[in-house]
Amino acid sequence: MSIFRSPAFSSLARARAAFPRSAARTATRSLSTTRYLRSDVAPSSLHTFTEEEEMLREAVQRFATDVVEPKVREMDEKENMDPEIVKGLFEQGLMGIEIDADYGGANSSFMSAIIAIEELAKVDPSVSVMCDVHNTLVNTILKKYGNKEQQDKFLPMLAQTSVGSFCLSETGSGSDAFALQTRARKDGDNFIINGSKMWITNSYEADVFLIFATVDPSKGYKGITCFIATKDMGIQIAKKEQKLGIKASSTCTLSFDDMKIPKENMIGEEGKGYKIAIEILNEGRIGIAAQMIGLAQGAFNKSVPYTYQRQQFGQPIGTFQGMSFQIARAAIDIESARLLTYNAARRKEEGKSFAKEAAMAKYWASVVAQRVSGEAIEWAGGVGFTRETGIEKYWRDSKIGAIYEGTSNIQLQTIAKHIQKEYS
Incomplete structure (x- = not known):
C-alpha cells in the first residue's frame, strides 16, 4: 500500500507575493507552528479493497465465466433469462448482498454490490442489470424505509428466492419521473391501485414489486406513495418489450386493474414516495x-x-x-x-x-x-x-x-x- 507524503509548500514564496505583508506574516506563523500528525491509517487508492471484497470479486468472476458465459448468446437470441442463471444468482448470495444475515443475506457492503455488478457485466450486462436493480433499488428501499414487519416478511424472500422489480416509469413520466398517472385510492384497510407502468426491468421474472402511485393528485409529487406488492395480488404483464440490447433482461409494461394492496404494504409515509x-x-x-x-x-x-x-x-x-x-x-x-x-x-x-x-x-x-x-x-x-x-x-x-x-x-x-x- 502506498503512503502519500504531506505536500511540500514549494510555492510558498509565490503565494506570499500575492498577499499583503501582514497576511504573509500571519500565514508564516500559522505554517511554522502547525504540527502534522501521522494517522494510524494510511491513505489508500480507490483500487484498495477489503479481503471480503476481493474474495467476492473472484467468486463472481468464476460464476460469470463458468455459469453465465456459456448461455449468453442463447439468452440474447431467445430474449429470455435462463431460470438456472436466476437460481444461481440466489445460490451465490448475489441477490442479497447488503441484506442482513438474519434474513438470509450476505450482510456485505454497497461496494461489494458494485463489484458484483461490474464483474457480471464483463460477461453479460443483462444478468448484471438484474442483480443491480434487485440490490441497489429494491433491497435498499426495504432496508432503508421498510418497517420491521415488512422487512421480516419480504427481505428473506428477496435474499433467497424472489426477484424484485422497481416500478416508477410510465408513458408520460420518463425523465419527468413524478408526473405519475397511476392512482392509489384508500378503501378501508386497503389501497386500490389503477394504472400502468412502462419500461420495468426484471418485471417478467419478479415476484416482488415496488409500485409508486399517487394517493392525492392535488398535492402533485407530494402525493406520491410507495407500495410493495407481490405478483399474485393482480399484477398483469401487458407487454414484454423487444429491445436493441440487454435482450435477456426483461422489460415489460405492467397493468393494475383495481388491484387491492393492504395498507400495511405502504412503504414509509404517505406522500413520501418521491x-x-x-x-x-x-x-x-x-x-x-x-x-x-x-x-x-x-x-x-x-x-x-x-x-x-x-x-x-x-x-x-x-x-x-x-x-x-x-x-x-x-x-x-x-x-x-x-x-x-x-x-x-x-x-x-x-x-x-x-x-x-x-x-x-x-x-x-x-x-x-x-x-x-x-x-x-x-x-x-x-x-x-x-x-x-x-x-x-x-x-x-x-x-x-x-x-x-x-x-x-x-x-x-x-x-x-x-x-x-x-x-x-
Whole structure:
C-alpha cells in the first residue's frame, strides 16, 4: 500500500507575493507552528479493497465465466433469462448482498454490490442489470424505509428466492419521473391501485414489486406513495418489450386493474414516495455506472487479444501506432470511468454527499461504454461484426446506459445544478 507524503509548500514564496505583508506574516506563523500528525491509517487508492471484497470479486468472476458465459448468446437470441442463471444468482448470495444475515443475506457492503455488478457485466450486462436493480433499488428501499414487519416478511424472500422489480416509469413520466398517472385510492384497510407502468426491468421474472402511485393528485409529487406488492395480488404483464440490447433482461409494461394492496404494504409515509425514489435513484446510478464500466471492460477484453493475434503487413495489427493509440485511449477512458464510479460508491459508504458524483459516474461510464464497445468491433474487423464473437453484443447493450435511471441529459442537468449551487 502506498503512503502519500504531506505536500511540500514549494510555492510558498509565490503565494506570499500575492498577499499583503501582514497576511504573509500571519500565514508564516500559522505554517511554522502547525504540527502534522501521522494517522494510524494510511491513505489508500480507490483500487484498495477489503479481503471480503476481493474474495467476492473472484467468486463472481468464476460464476460469470463458468455459469453465465456459456448461455449468453442463447439468452440474447431467445430474449429470455435462463431460470438456472436466476437460481444461481440466489445460490451465490448475489441477490442479497447488503441484506442482513438474519434474513438470509450476505450482510456485505454497497461496494461489494458494485463489484458484483461490474464483474457480471464483463460477461453479460443483462444478468448484471438484474442483480443491480434487485440490490441497489429494491433491497435498499426495504432496508432503508421498510418497517420491521415488512422487512421480516419480504427481505428473506428477496435474499433467497424472489426477484424484485422497481416500478416508477410510465408513458408520460420518463425523465419527468413524478408526473405519475397511476392512482392509489384508500378503501378501508386497503389501497386500490389503477394504472400502468412502462419500461420495468426484471418485471417478467419478479415476484416482488415496488409500485409508486399517487394517493392525492392535488398535492402533485407530494402525493406520491410507495407500495410493495407481490405478483399474485393482480399484477398483469401487458407487454414484454423487444429491445436493441440487454435482450435477456426483461422489460415489460405492467397493468393494475383495481388491484387491492393492504395498507400495511405502504412503504414509509404517505406522500413520501418521491423522496424515496429520488434518494434511491442516486444509489442506482452508481450501479448503472458499474454495469457500463464492466461492459466496456468486457468488450475490451474480448477484442484486444485478437489485435495481437491477427497479422497484416508482417506484424500484429495491435502494434500499429494508429491501433495501439486507440487501445491506450480506451484503457484510459475505462479507468477514469471506474475511478468515478468507485469514488461515488465509497462516498456513499462514508455517509458523504454523492448525488453529483453518482451523476458524473453514470454519465461518463455510459459514454465510455458506447465508445469502447464500438471501437472494439472495429479492432476485430469483420470478425467483430459477427455475432459469433459476442463483441457486437456489448455495443448493442451499451446504448441503454444513456437512457435508463436518468438519461445523459438528466445527469448533466444534475451536475450543473450542483455546480451552480457551489459557485453562486
